[in-house]
Amino acid sequence: xxxxxxxxxxxxTPADLKGLADGxxxxxxxxxxxxxxxxxxxxxxxxxxxxxxxxMIYEEDLELLRTYLSVIRTKxxxxxxxxxxxxxxxxxxxxxxxxxxxxxxTLLTNSLDTAFFLKQGVQSCVPARELTLEEIKTICxxxxxxxxxQLFGPLIMAVSRRKYLQSYFDYAGIEADPRAKEGxxxxxxxxxxRYRVVENEKESIVYxxxxxxxxxxxxxxxxxxxxVILCGDNVNREVLLHVLKDLQELNSGNAEEKRRELQExxxxxxxxxxxxxxxxxxxx
Amino acid sequence: MKKCELLxxxxxxxxxxxxxxxxxxxVYIGGKEYSLRARASNFERKDIAEAVAFAHENHARLYxxxxxxxxxxxxxxxxxxxxxxxxxxxxxxIIESPGLVRIAKKYAPKLECHISTQxxxxxxxxxxxxxxxxxxxxxxxxxxxxxxxxxxxxxxDLPLEVFIHGGMCANYSGRCTLSNYMTLRDANRGGCAQxxxxxxxxYDSQKELSDPEHLFSMGSRDLQAAAWLKDLHRLGxxxxxxxxxxxxxxxxxxxxxxxxxxxxxxxAGEELTEEDLxxxxxxxxxxxxxxxxxxxxxxxxxxxxxLYEEAANVRHDYVGYVREYDPFNGLARIETRNPFAVxxxxxxxxxxxxxxxxxxxxxxxxxxxxxxxSHTPMRTLWLLIPFETEEHDMVRLVK
Ligand code: SF4
Numbered sequence: 001x002x003x004x005x006x007x008x009x010x011x012x013t014p015a016d017l018k019g020l021a022d023g024x025x026x027x028x029x030x031x032x033x034x035x036x037x038x039x040x041x042x043x044x045x046x047x048x049x050x051x052x053x054x055x056m057i058y059e060e061d062l063e064l065l066r067t068y069l070s071v072i073r074t075k076x077x078x079x080x081x082x083x084x085x086x087x088x089x090x091x092x093x094x095x096x097x098x099x100x101x102x103x104x105x106t107l108l109t110n111s112l113d114t115a116f117f118l119k120q121g122v123q124s125c126v127p128a129r130e131l132t133l134e135e136i137k138t139i140c141x142x143x144x145x146x147x148x149x150q151l152f153g154p155l156i157m158a159v160s161r162r163k164y165l166q167s168y169f170d171y172a173g174i175e176a177d178p179r180a181k182e183g184x185x186x187x188x189x190x191x192x193x194r195y196r197v198v199e200n201e202k203e204s205i206v207y208x209x210x211x212x213x214x215x216x217x218x219x220x221x222x223x224x225x226x227x228v229i230l231c232g233d234n235v236n237r238e239v240l241l242h243v244l245k246d247l248q249e250l251n252s253g254n255a256e257e258k259r260r261e262l263q264e265x266x267x268x269x270x271x272x273x274x275x276x277x278x279x280x281x282x283x284x
Numbered sequence: 285m286k287k288c289e290l291l292x293x294x295x296x297x298x299x300x301x302x303x304x305x306x307x308x309x310x311v312y313i314g315g316k317e318y319s320l321r322a323r324a325s326n327f328e329r330k331d332i333a334e335a336v337a338f339a340h341e342n343h344a345r346l347y348x349x350x351x352x353x354x355x356x357x358x359x360x361x362x363x364x365x366x367x368x369x370x371x372x373x374x375x376x377x378i379i380e381s382p383g384l385v386r387i388a389k390k391y392a393p394k395l396e397c398h399i400s401t402q403x404x405x406x407x408x409x410x411x412x413x414x415x416x417x418x419x420x421x422x423x424x425x426x427x428x429x430x431x432x433x434x435x436x437x438x439x440x441d442l443p444l445e446v447f448i449h450g451g452m453c454a455n456y457s458g459r460c461t462l463s464n465y466m467t468l469r470d471a472n473r474g475g476c477a478q479x480x481x482x483x484x485x486x487y488d489s490q491k492e493l494s495d496p497e498h499l500f501s502m503g504s505r506d507l508q509a510a511a512w513l514k515d516l517h518r519l520g521x522x523x524x525x526x527x528x529x530x531x532x533x534x535x536x537x538x539x540x541x542x543x544x545x546x547x548x549x550x551x552a553g554e555e556l557t558e559e560d561l562x563x564x565x566x567x568x569x570x571x572x573x574x575x576x577x578x579x580x581x582x583x584x585x586x587x588x589x590x591l592y593e594e595a596a597n598v599r600h601d602y603v604g605y606v607r608e609y610d611p612f613n614g615l616a617r618i619e620t621r622n623p624f625a626v627x628x629x630x631x632x633x634x635x636x637x638x639x640x641x642x643x644x645x646x647x648x649x650x651x652x653x654x655x656x657x658s659h660t661p662m663r664t665l666w667l668l669i670p671f672e673t674e675e676h677d678m679v680r681l682v683k
Contacts, residue, residue, distance in 0.1 A: 056427070056456060059407045059435035086409035106459050106472060107380070107403065110354045116383035130464045131355070138356050158455040158462050158480070160502070161427040161580065167587040168486065168500045174493055184493070186484040186500055188466065194487065206455075206502075208465060280464040281355075281473060 002226070003247060004050055004148075008033050008233040009181050010240055014042035020244040023048035023078060025229070029068050030055045032200060032233070039075070048078035054103070055202050056161070057086040066090050072099070079123060081148075088120060097121035101148055105156055106130065111142035124148050124226050129155045133217055133276040140224035151218055152243060153231030154207040155274060157195060164197055164204040182234055185209065193270075196234055210270035211235060213243055213262060215255040217276050239266055287551055288516065289523040291347070291445065292540045296326035299536050300335045300346070305676050306537045306635045307544025310345035311335070312378060314529060317365055318358065319349045320402075320474040321529045333372040345375040351400040353458060353472035354381055366392040380458065382417050389418040396420040398445065402458035402472065406432070408439030415442045421522060426452055426507070429583035430515055443522035448509040449539055449568070450527025452579055454480040454502040462502075480504070481591070503591040508576035510546060510564045517550045531572070534602040534621070537678055538571040541635065570680065572599050603630060606677040607664070615648070615666045616673050624681055625657035632669065634677035641682060642670050 004023035007013070014024050024042045027033025030053045042049050051072055057065055065086065072080060073096050081103045082088065091097045102108065102117045103126035114125045126148045127139050140147055165178035176184075183198030186206075196207040218228065232240050242265060246258045263271055292308035294300035300311045314321040315332055327335070332348065339346040348369055352358060366388050369377060376396035379385060385397045399405060399414050404425040411422045423445040424433065433446060453460065460471055462479035469475030481503035486494040494500050507527070509516070516524060524547075526539055542564045549556055568576075577589045604618035624630065626644055633639045646668035647655040658665055667679070 056404060056425075057407050057409070058428075059432055059439065062407060062409055084407070084410065085403075085405070085413050086407045089409040089413040092413075104459070106461055107353055109472070110356045110359060110381075110383070112354070112356075112359060112383035112387075113381050116386065128353075130461050130470070135355060135357075142356075155461070155465070157465050158460040158502070160455040162454060162502070162504070162585050162589065164500075164502055164590075167585070167590045168494075168592070171587040171590065171592055172493075172495050172498055176488060176493060180488075185487040185489070187487070188479070189483045189485065189499060191466070197486075206462065275464075278468060280461075280468045280470040281475075 002048065003228050003230060003244070004048070005230045005240070005244070006033065006052070006153075006232045007035055007038070010232045010235050011237045012232065012240060014038050014045045014047050016237070016241065017047060017244070018045040020241070020248065021047065021230070023050050023227070025050045025052050025081065027052040027054065029053070029064065030057060030061065032198070032203070032205060043076060049076065050079045050081060050101075051077055053080060053082045053084070053087050055083070056159075057084040062086060062090070066094075069094055069096065072096075081126070088117075088122065092121065098123050101126060103148070105159070109135075111139050114139050114143045114147065118143060118146050126150060126229070129212075130275045130280050132279050133220070136221065136276075137224060140221070145224050145226060147225050148227040148229055149221055149225045150229040150231055151214055151221065151274075152212055152228070153235055153240075154196070154209065154211060154233060155231070156205055156207055158206040160204045161202070162204055163199060165199045198234065207233065210272050211239060212274035213259065213271040214273040214276055215246065215250060215259040215262075216252075217273065218247065219250060219252055219255055236266070236269070239269060242266070286520060286522070288521055288547060289345075290540065290543055290547055291523045291525045292536055293450075293526060293529040293531065294335070294536065295321070295529050295531070297331045297335055297338075299533055301338055302533045302676070303536050303540050304339055304342050304344045306540040308344060308540050310347060310375070310523070311339060312347040312349060312525075312529075314349045314351075315365075318352055318354075318362065320351050320472075321349070329368065332369070332374065336373045336375075340373065347376040347378055347398065348374050349378045349400070350384070351378050351380050351402055352474060353402060354384070355473070358473070363387060363391050366395060370395050376420065378423070382414070385414075385418045399423060400458075401425055401447070404456045404458060406436075408436050411436065411440040411442045411444070415440070421445055423447075423525065425456065427456065427580050430512060430581045431583060433516070433521070434519055437519045437521070445523040445525055446516060446521050447507060447527060447579070448513065448516070448524045448543065449507055451574070452504040452507050452527075454504045481594075498592055501590065501592050504579075505577035505589055505591050506574040507579040508565070508568055508573075509578055509581060510542070510568060511561055512578060512581050513543070513546050514550060514556055517547065532602070533605065534678060534680075535571040537633075537635075539568060541633065542567040544636075570599065570601060601680040601683070603679040603681055604665070604667075606632070606634075606673050606675055606679065608675055609669070609673045611672055614668055614670060616669045616677075616679075617664060617666055618679060620658050620663045620665055621661050622681070623657065623659045626655075629682040630667075631680050631682050632671075632673050632677050633680070634674065640671055644668075
């Protein structure tokens with residue numbers, strides 16, 4: 001089992017992760033990440049490199065995607081997380097589908113589809129984050145544990161091709177940089193919690209502003225999956241390092257205490273169990 | 285050139301029939317099972333069977349959405365359901381799950397599988413992959429510009445479906461959990477609370493940037509693509525889709541009729557003049573909608589595509605549905621909807637015929653009492669109409 005971490009805007013470098021994580025998720029083209037230049041440093045620090053192709057692919061991107069995949073194939077890359085089916089088609093044509101890890105954020109919610117994608121030759125799949133602990137266990141059990149689980153960090157709530165920040169700034173006459181690195185926070189008019197909106201050239205992304213840190217459940221899921229992902233996007237580096245250190249020492253005897261200490265160490269942060277106990281099956 | 289199919293939504297059997305009468309080539313419905321609108325659906329299995337029969341009698345097709353993003357618990361009984369749909373002659377299912385396409389192809393092979401927009405297919409490589417998995421058609425993501433749609437059409441022979449009218453998801457369809465997170469309602473299982481349309485304060489760390497009178501929102505204007513039909517028609521798009529499975533009969537009749545007329549003109553090789561377009565756009569405006577934009581079709585994603593003020597166009601023009609016409613007395617029996625009064629100018633429209641106006645002079649109750657006005661919906665009244673109308677025509681107020 002591996003722990004892999006993403007580094008978007010959290011001031012961490014691969015060297016910081018040495019001995020704490022097994023791999024790092026980097027990206028360049030077709031990705032919200034733009035840190036593939038850290039590849040060498042990651043390898044030097046003994047980290048496996050995973051590449052994220054998390055953005056949606058348009059027709060005019062296909063040629064470049066093929067070239068990108070052919071370059072990736074020549075590198076020491078442990079896996080490629082992807083979201084758009086075009087990546088699977090092109091990788092299959094190049095015989096490199098076994099490098100792929102299917103992560104469509106929300107669309108992989110059952111054992112049938114997970115097994116289907118594994119049958120297409122991908123090495124692993126990332127089930128949707130909005131699944132309960134029991135649902136995740138079922139998928140893990142039904143698919144021989146060939147799944148990666150994003151258990152830690154903020155969750156992506158929405159991805160859009162729209163320019164949410166730029167459009168609003170134009171509408172409201174606000175002089176601000178929509179591409180500010182850490183993005184902006186929004187709060188629904190009748191709620192207290194805030195969400196982070198980050199805009200890049202290709203998309204707007206809305207993140208939860210709280211931090212999933214299910215310590216006890218991590219121990220239960222650990223033997224059932226292939227990798228655990230810590231989403232480091234826009235998070236406080238100290239929080240991420242603290243969690244990574246905790247995971248090194250975690251056992252069933254200290255999980256609850258360590259979780260309590262985490263909250264006490266960072267009282268301004270909200271740590272949650274994400275959807276593990278929140279069944280989102282309400283309908284209209 | 286193969287004709288573009290006009291595909292309309294329907295929430296119940298009556299609306300499915302209305303869509304077909306008013307010119308839809310195909311109708312998509314959600315059953316009470318496995319559909320994103322399952323809770324709102326009025327389609328019992330017997331209604332689906334009747335809708336299929338009606339569609340086929342009228343040379344139309346009927347599609348059933350099986351488009352929730354399934355959790356393991358939702359999959360029970362799906363095989364039997366697909367076999368049932370096949371047995372009653374449903375033409376296609378609209379489906380998100382590639383795993384389920386495989387099951388459908390194995391156990392209900394006569395059902396076409398149309399890949400739902402929930403999957404956000406945006407390029408020919410995805411379309412080709414889906415085709416190799418058994419897809420018969422793919423509904424393209426609404427994020428594509430006309431130019432991008434054209435690029436996809438050139439690179440795949442899989443039949444493509446494109447949205448031309450109705451509400452838009454602000455985010456990539458299927459990749460949004462705003463509603464899940466904020467309300468525990470699963471957007472991918474028919475529970476979306478439309479959280480993208482809510483209003484939000486916007487902060488740069490602690491400092492509020494938003495104007496409290498005009499808050500931030502992710503909400504989108506509705507799509508209206510009348511002016512783009514000529515190009516979509518030229519590209520040979522297999523199906524042009526209208527959104528709105530929760531909408532009224534009046535909406536369906538108005539919108540389907542407008543697009544039907546445009547498509548008929550294009551099929552006949554006629555030019556679509558500026559005047560024509562202005563007329564059709566004014567017709568489309570008569571149905572309830574939010575302010576319109578052309579979505580991503582023009583390749584722009586600026587503020588004019590967003591909706592910051594809640595300004596839904598709630599119309600009260602729909603006076604009633606014609607149930608029968610007595611040509612001897614010039615009286616139409618209508619089922620009322622919105623208020624109207626003697627002296628109002630009304631307009632009658634129906635499938636495949638022009639709008640006709642008259643000034644209302646006489647209204648009678650079912651017991652033949654003369655009335656001056658009506659305020660009660662779903663009441664049966666007789667209206668003196670100075671020209672022939674027929675069952676299924678609709679009457680609306682002219683502003
Ligand atoms: S919240 Fe908006 S964007 Fe998200 S699923 Fe619902 S309608 Fe679509």
